[in-house]
Amino acid sequence: MDEAFSFVFLMLASTLRVATPLVLCAMGGLFSEKGGIVDVGLEGKMLMAAFFAAATASVTGSAWAGVAAAIIAAEALALLHGLACITYRGNQVVSGVAINILAAGLTVVLGAAWFARGGQTPPLVGDQRLAPLFLPGAGDNILVYAALLSVPLTWWIIARTRFGLRLRAVGEMPLAVDAAGLSVAWLRYRAVLLCGLLAGLAGAYLSIGQNAGFSRDMTAGQGFIALAAIIFGKWRPLPALGACLIFGLLDAMAIRLQGVRVPGLGEVPVQLIQAMPYLLTMFLLAGFIGRAVAPKAAGVPYEKEH
C-alpha cells in the first residue's frame, strides 16, 4: 500500500514537473490567440528565454536575475512578433517560424561564443537555480506554483475583466473593436506581451528550475505541445491545463515504461507515447473528439480602412 502511494506521489510530482512549462506556455499562447495573433513561435521564445536565464544566472550567480533575463529575452521576441504581425501585417505563421529558427541558431551561436562549451552553459549550482519551496526532492520551485496560479488568473482576466472582454472581441471581430474607438493594435500588442512574459517564465523554468543549465534545443518541441494543448483545450484555460497535465503524464509514463512489458499489451514503444500529444491533437482537429474552433480573426492581420 505504501509502495503504491509513493508511486502515485512520484508520478504526480513528475507529471507536474513536466507539465509546468507546458502550462505556462499554453496560458501565454492563449492570450495571444484570443487576441487574434497566432503564435507558432512559442517554442523559440521559450528556448531563447531558457538560454538567457541560464547564461545570466551563471554569470551573476542569481537565479532571480536569470528569471528577469528570461522575461526580457522572451519579450524581445514577442515584440518582434508583434512588430511583424501587428504593425507590418506580415504573415503570423511565417513570423513564428522565423522566431523558432532564429532562436534555435542564436542560442547555440551566442552560447558557444560566450561559454565555449559547444552551445551549453556551465552547470548551475546552489543559488544559481530555483530551489524547491516545500517538498525537498520534488522540484516544486516557485515557477511550478506560478504555473498553477496562472491558469485561474488567465481565466479570470479573459473571462471577467474589461481587458479580457476587449481581447476576445479583438480576436473575433477587430472591426467592431475599432468601431468602438479602441486601438486594435494596442490590445494585440498587450496580448503578445503577456504571451512573452509567460513563455519567458516557461523558459526560465526549463534551464534554471527543472535542469541545471542550458543545452541546445532543450525545449525539444514543448512549445508545440503547448500549442497542441491550447487546441486540445479548445482555447479555454482550464481544459488547456487538463491537456497539459495529460501530456505531462504521458511523458512521465514514457520515462517509466521504457523497456517495461505491460501485461496484455507487450512492450509499448516509448516513441508511441511521445507522439501521443501530437496524435491526440490530430484526432481532435479531425473532429473525432468534439470540435475545436479557433478565435475567428486569429491569423488575419487587421487592416484599418482609410
Added chain:
Amino acid sequence: MRPPRRSLSGALPVWAEVALLPLVNIALAFIVVGLIVAIIGVDPFHALRLLVVGALGSSESIGYTLYYATNFTFTGLAVAVAFHAGLFNIGGEGQAYIGGLGCGLAVLALDRWLPAWLMIPIAIAAAALFGAAWAAVPAWLQAWRGSHIVITTIMFNFVASALMVYLMVNVLIAPGSMTPQSRTFAPSGRIPAMHDALQAIGITVAPSALNLSILLALACCVAVWVFLWHTPWGYALRTMGHNPEAAVYAGTSLRRMTMLAMCLSGALAGFVGVNELMGVHHRIVLDFPAGYGFAGIAVALMGRNHPLGIALAALLFGALQQGGAELAFEIPTITREMVVVIQGLIILFSGALAHLPRPWLQILFARRAS
C-alpha cells in the same frame, strides 16, 4: 497637392517591387547577421571573406555547395508549390524524413536483384510516394475536416520523427550494429557521385558529397515551372491560391486541388531522402533532414516562389551552409549554427517583415518624382 500617402500596400515601380524590395530585405537580414558576428567579437568582413572562400574556393567546396543546394532546391520547391495554392506546408521536415524512408525501404527490398537503371527510378518514385502520402494526411484533414494545415503539418513532423526513431531502433537497424542505421545499400541502390561520373568522361574534380541527384533537382525546377504556369492544373492551383471563390466558380474542386498541391509538395520534399540516403549515406540514418524542411521556407520566400528564384536562393543557401562550416572551422568562436541564424533572419525580413522597407522606398521614389 496632397502628399503621397505612405502605406504598406502603396504602389512602387514594378522593378522596385520585383527586385529592389527583396534585395533591401535580404540586405537588412545580412546587416543584422553582421551585427551579431561583431557582437561575438569577430570582424564581419573577415568572416565574410572566409565564408566566400570556404563556399567557392576549390572544386571540393563548390561540390559541397551544390550538394547542399540540391536539398534546398527540393524543400524550397515543396514550400513554393503549396504556397501557390495558398497552403502553408511547414511539414517539409517530416515529409523529407518519410520520403527517405520510402526510398530506403525500396532499396533495401530490391537492391540485390535489380540493376541500377531500374532500382534508382523505383526508389525515387518510392521517395515521392512516401513523401506525398505523409503530406496527404494533413491535406485530407484540411480539405475534408477543416483542420488547419499549419498545425497538422507541424504535428506530423514530430510524429515522423518518433516513427523513424522507433523503426530505426527496433526494425531497420542492421544486425550487430550499435548505432541505429540500416545495412548499407548495394551499389545498384546508390546514386553515382559527381566526381565519379565526371571521371568517367575524363574530367577530374575533387571528391565531395555532390551526386547526380542535382540533375533530379534541376528537372524538378523545370517540371514545377511547366506544371504551375503551363498546365490547366497549375492554373487552377494558382487560382485557388489567389482567390478560392473564383476557383470554385471556375469549376475547381478545392478539396482535390488541396490534395494535389500538398501531395506534390510532399513528394518534392521527399526527394531530400534521395540526395541524402542514396547519394551520400548509402543507408538509412536518423536525422538526415537536419532542418532542410524548415530552411525551404526561407528558400521559397527568397526565391519569391518561382523555380528560377528558388534555384538561385538554394545556391546561396548551399554556399552559406558550406561556407559556414568552413568558417566555423577557421574561427572557433563561430559555430555552424550561424547559418541557422541567417536562415531565421531571412525568413523574418523577406517574409514576416517584408513590408518594413516599403515606406522608406516610397519616400525615396516620391522625392525623386517631385
